[in-house]
Amino acid sequence: xxxxxxxxxxxxxxDQTDQTLVFARSADSVGLDPALEGDGESFKVCDNLYExxxxxxxxxxxxxPQLARSWEASSDQLTWTFHLRTDVRFHDGTPFDAAAxxxxxxxxxxxxxxxxxxxxxxRYWKDMGMDAVVAAxxxxxxxxxxxxxxxxxxxxxxxxxxxxxxxxxxxAVQRHGSAFFKNPVGTGPFRLQEWQRDERLVxxxxxxxxxxxxxxxxxxxxAIPEASVxxxxxxxxxxxxxxxxxxxxxxxxxxxxxxxxxxEPGMNVAYLAMNTEKPPFDQVLVRRALNHxxxxxxxxxxxxxxxxxxxxxxxxxxxxxxxxxxxPYAHDPGRARELLRQAGFPxxxxxxxxxxxxxxxxxxxxxxxxxxxxxxxxxxxxxxRLVQFEWGTYLDKVYNGEHPLALLGWTGDNxxxxxxxxxxxxxxxATKPGQNIAFYRSEPVHELLVAARRTSDRAAxxxxxxAAQEIIHxxxxxxxxxxxxxxxxxxxxxxxxxxxxxxxxxxxxVYLAR
Amino acid sequence: xxxxxxxxxxxxxxxxLGVSLLVFVMVHLVxxxxxxxxxxxxxxxxxxxxxxxxxxxxxxxxxxxGRYLLGLLRGDLGRSVRSHEQVAVELRQRFPATxxxxxxxxxxxxxxxxxxxVLAALHRGRAADQAGMALATAGLSVPIFWLGxxxxxxxxxxxxxxxxxGRLSPGLSIAPVTGLYTVDALLRGDLRxxxxxxxxxxxxxxxxxxxPMAVIARMTRSSLLETLGQDYIRTARAKGLPYWRVVIxxxxxxxxxxxxxxxxxxxxxxxxGAVLTESVFAWPxxxxxxxxxxxARDFPAVQGxxxxxxxxxxxxxxxxxxxxxxxxxxxxxxS
Numbered sequence: 001x002x003x004x005x006x007x008x009x010x011x012x013x014x015d016q017t018d019q020t021l022v023f024a025r026s027a028d029s030v031g032l033d034p035a036l037e038g039d040g041e042s043f044k045v046c047d048n049l050y051e052x053x054x055x056x057x058x059x060x061x062x063x064x065p066q067l068a069r070s071w072e073a074s075s076d077q078l079t080w081t082f083h084l085r086t087d088v089r090f091h092d093g094t095p096f097d098a099a100a101x102x103x104x105x106x107x108x109x110x111x112x113x114x115x116x117x118x119x120x121x122x123r124y125w126k127d128m129g130m131d132a133v134v135a136a137x138x139x140x141x142x143x144x145x146x147x148x149x150x151x152x153x154x155x156x157x158x159x160x161x162x163x164x165x166x167x168x169x170x171x172a173v174q175r176h177g178s179a180f181f182k183n184p185v186g187t188g189p190f191r192l193q194e195w196q197r198d199e200r201l202v203x204x205x206x207x208x209x210x211x212x213x214x215x216x217x218x219x220x221x222x223a224i225p226e227a228s229v230x231x232x233x234x235x236x237x238x239x240x241x242x243x244x245x246x247x248x249x250x251x252x253x254x255x256x257x258x259x260x261x262x263x264e265p266g267m268n269v270a271y272l273a274m275n276t277e278k279p280p281f282d283q284v285l286v287r288r289a290l291n292h293x294x295x296x297x298x299x300x301x302x303x304x305x306x307x308x309x310x311x312x313x314x315x316x317x318x319x320x321x322x323x324x325x326x327x328p329y330a331h332d333p334g335r336a337r338e339l340l341r342q343a344g345f346p347x348x349x350x351x352x353x354x355x356x357x358x359x360x361x362x363x364x365x366x367x368x369x370x371x372x373x374x375x376x377x378x379x380x381x382x383x384x385r386l387v388q389f390e391w392g393t394y395l396d397k398v399y400n401g402e403h404p405l406a407l408l409g410w411t412g413d414n415x416x417x418x419x420x421x422x423x424x425x426x427x428x429x430a431t432k433p434g435q436n437i438a439f440y441r442s443e444p445v446h447e448l449l450v451a452a453r454r455t456s457d458r459a460a461x462x463x464x465x466x467a468a469q470e471i472i473h474x475x476x477x478x479x480x481x482x483x484x485x486x487x488x489x490x491x492x493x494x495x496x497x498x499x500x501x502x503x504x505x506x507x508x509x510v511y512l513a514r
Numbered sequence: 515x516x517x518x519x520x521x522x523x524x525x526x527x528x529x530x531l532g533v534s535l536l537v538f539v540m541v542h543l544v545x546x547x548x549x550x551x552x553x554x555x556x557x558x559x560x561x562x563x564x565x566x567x568x569x570x571x572x573x574x575x576x577x578x579x580g581r582y583l584l585g586l587l588r589g590d591l592g593r594s595v596r597s598h599e600q601v602a603v604e605l606r607q608r609f610p611a612t613x614x615x616x617x618x619x620x621x622x623x624x625x626x627x628x629x630x631x632v633l634a635a636l637h638r639g640r641a642a643d644q645a646g647m648a649l650a651t652a653g654l655s656v657p658i659f660w661l662g663x664x665x666x667x668x669x670x671x672x673x674x675x676x677x678x679x680g681r682l683s684p685g686l687s688i689a690p691v692t693g694l695y696t697v698d699a700l701l702r703g704d705l706r707x708x709x710x711x712x713x714x715x716x717x718x719x720x721x722x723x724x725x726p727m728a729v730i731a732r733m734t735r736s737s738l739l740e741t742l743g744q745d746y747i748r749t750a751r752a753k754g755l756p757y758w759r760v761v762i763x764x765x766x767x768x769x770x771x772x773x774x775x776x777x778x779x780x781x782x783x784x785x786x787g788a789v790l791t792e793s794v795f796a797w798p799x800x801x802x803x804x805x806x807x808x809x810a811r812d813f814p815a816v817q818g819x820x821x822x823x824x825x826x827x828x829x830x831x832x833x834x835x836x837x838x839x840x841x842x843x844x845x846x847x848x849s
Binding site: 020022027028030031036038118119120121123126127178181182194196197198199200202220222223224225226228229232233235236238360389390391392393395396399408409410411413433434435 | 544545546547548550551552553554555556557558559560561562564565568593596597598599604607608611663666667670671674677678679680681682684685687793794795796798802803806811
């Protein structure tokens with residue numbers, strides 16, 4: 001009897017059911033309605049509360065079934081039929097079915113939907129162009145959900161894996177209305193237990209989860225604004241992980257056996273855009289000269305402390321269709337001077353280099369990066385004056401093409417190459433105000449990108465995107481600078497945490513080793 | 515006295531209106547379109563237009579101000595554009611944390627500041643005076659941010675006596691009544707949570723108390739010195755009253771008037787939120803919230819936050835004036 005009791009006690013000790021993991025981040029979530037939010041800290045929590053028809057694979061942006069068991073597209077690529085799981089319930093007990101899915105997406109799409117007009121904007125639905133893509137949605141029976149498109153649009157399926165397309169409990173939205181963002185109800189492996197703003201956000205395991213039971217009983221997010229304080233909490237063991245790692249702590253974390261550091265190139269790109277509408281950057285020779293002048297290797301090593309890889313393409317290596325056969329412009333000031341001479345600028349020229357006023361995820365030290373580039377350009381005779389504006393003004397001016405040279409970057413949304421190339425370099429995005437701030441208008445590139453949007457075959461699309469990247473490389477509207485790494489530091493006993501290219505932080509399989 | 519308080523409260527209304535107008539004009543004069551700031555790199559024209567409309571930025575300024583004032587009259591501070599939450603709710607969630615920290619810091623600052631000031635005044639020119647005043651000068655000049663980090667490094671990491679940051683250990687939770695964790699824990703009879711909340715308060719309160727403590731110490735010293743030189747003190751001593759009684763009953767009471775003003779003002783400052791201390795200790799108060807709101811150009815949040823600060827300041831000043839009259843019978847506001 002005693003032995004049995006001891007055995008029971010011992011098994012209780014190794015049981016992971018009551019494990020609590022504390023994770024620190026630099027800011028609290030803004031809200032937890034997946035369709036309304038726009039900030040990363042909100043999405044990181046939503047990743048664990050909600051699920052979608054399709055989801056990204058654990059370590060890539062390839063897609064796998066989630067709330068849909070399977071799906072098929074009609075031969076004209078216009079009708080997408082999803083066959084839903086029938087064993088799923090929301091945290092509040094509401095069954096998940098096609099009507100719930102229609103509600104979740106329909107509130108964003110149909111203007112006459114009772115929950116279309118809410119506090120806030122369904123900004124990602126708009127931003128990802130879903131209004132222009134979707135023609136209608138239907139729920140013919142409980143387990144079948146149909147989306148009809150206006151035209152074939154291949155990145156559409158990747159969009160469905162994004163947070164804004166998550167299934168929300170219609171009961172909860174109807175009950176809480178505009179307060180749903182603080183009373184979130186999804187189908188995910190965790191549910192919201194407590195939220196003290198700016199302090200802690202506590203998720204508890206969803207005991208009736210349809211998939212494998214999560215190992216953690218509780219997951220506590222703490223908002224710790226100062227990176228050094230968060231690091232001290234990690235060292236002391238009062239938090240188990242953090243994602244606001246300051247480069248200055250990297251070496252210490254790597255050297256500490258009680259800690260582990262995960263890093264991989266993020267799904268982002270930092271770039272120097274040359275305004276192709278403004279001389280001398282209307283000349284391809286000048287643009288290529290700048291590509292030879294800037295030392296990206298040194299930028300990545302010195303200003304990102306190695307937590308970045310030099311960029312060759314606009315598309316980061318973590319996104320499929322990244323063209324790794326392109327030979328980068330070598331750092332060669334002599335060649336740059338030669339190209340400038342050929343372009344008619346033997347003694348260089350004066351210009352302005354615009355730089356954003358605040359750190360961005362893809363560029364933590366913009367002013368230092370600008371100074372390094374300024375020095376690189378000076379070496380080939382280009383005298384660039386640094387220009388800075390307040391962030392909102394900066395964006396407004398660069399979108400309107402007032403700059404000759406400007407620094408900016410992009411973090412990918414859905415892991416599709418279209419989300420980099422079409423958004424940032426297609427001629428459609430060069431209409432002012434436009435996100436193509438090189439105002440690069442290439443008809444061949446446009447044709448390739450539009451063709452890739454209309455093709456559903458992944459291999460064929462990859463072929464088209466690779467061709468587009470070659471033309472872009474040759475036309476050189478940008479100096480692609482770096483792809484900044486995403487970094488997470490954890491206590492050594494944390495297991496099962498995987499970095500995802502899209503920055504998703506799933507805690508479903510995470511546990512603490514004893 | 516009552517009439518006086520009523521008058522002061524009535525006078526607060528135009529002051530607050532003025533503050534609202536000033537803040538409204540200022541936030542709209544600052545360059546940078548808040549919708550653009552919020553969307554950043556993904557400000558596609560159609561999203562930008564939708565967000566500008568949602569934020570009401572596409573309406574003329576007087577209309578925007580009119581709507582804001584109308585809301586205020588109904589007790590509605592509007593919604594934060596960042597979080598879609600009522601600004602009043604946002605403030606209610608964070609103000610208790612600021613209050614708790616400010617109260618703890620003030621308690622420390624008053625006790626230590628007055629103590630040090632009295633000691634310095636009584637030992638004028640001697641070692642205690644010099645040490646006390648050196649400490650006060652250091653308190654005034656040491657950067658709060660640095661001090662906070664040093665305290666954390668020393669007393670939370672090197673010798674882990676206190677927690678590094680936060681208001682409560684992650685595993686604990688207190689059902690809110692007032693929002694002041696120490697008070698709520700006592701009300702709920704949860705001594706463990708009370709001890710934990712106090713334990714979390716120590717380092718941030720010490721950090722935040724340095725400046726007011728220094729100011730209070732210097733003020734106490736100088737006004738006590740001035741009072742000790744008065745004739746009535748000499749008379750009291752000549753009557754044969756014990757020295758400590760003279761100091762406490764006669765000198766300190768009279769010397770406390772300017773100190774009280776300083777205390778009220780400093781308390782007002784602290785209640786407005788302490789951005790740096792809140793940042794270092796991950797303290798979820800209004801200071802850091804307001805700082806982020808300014809950064810995001812969250813107009814309704816900034817307006818609500820500043821209005822709260824102004825109200826707190828007016829209340830603190832009023833409290834000081836009322837205490838004046840209570841301490842000094844010569845002051846009669848009614849006349």
